[in-house]
Amino acid sequence: MPNAQHTTTSAADVGHDHPGDHNQVRLVGTVSGPIARRRLPSGDELAQLRVVVRRRGGGADTIPVQLGPAPAPGERRRGQPIGRRELARALRLGDGARVEVVGRIRRRWWAADGARHSRVEVAADRLVGLPSPSDAVG
Helix, strand or coil: CCCCEEECCCHHHHCCCCCCCCCCEEEEEEECCCCEEEECCCCCEEEEEEEEEECCCCCEEEEEEEEEEECCCCCCCCCCCCCHHHHHHHHHCCCCCEEEEEEEEEEEEEEECCEEEEEEEEEEEEEEEECCHHHCCC
8 A cells, every 4th residue: 555554553462451351353264365465664574364254144254364464584573473484374375265363353544545544354363274174074
């Protein structure tokens, strides 16, 4: 996004929720479309994807998910929950892969083209590929 400024909540902020508040999400669903790799100006990288979760009774929800950022190649950072290996594993998953995502709901705000924009997404702390239902022995 040209001229975009992003404001996000860091993983370190999660432990400082108001007493009694809790923001944790667990999704099990299917990756929809390609997983995009994005490099930030700092050199850190993240993965952006959509996970489709079917609803009871029919229909489905498509949930935007962001994994990362992971440190730039050759760098390490203490306290950063997502590493290069986790990011690489996620990027190898393809369209239609079954996944489990654990993270938190986050709303991002940015300014672009003279307007403010926002998006609600899941900030993933963990993304794991699962066997597809057809892999199960029946």
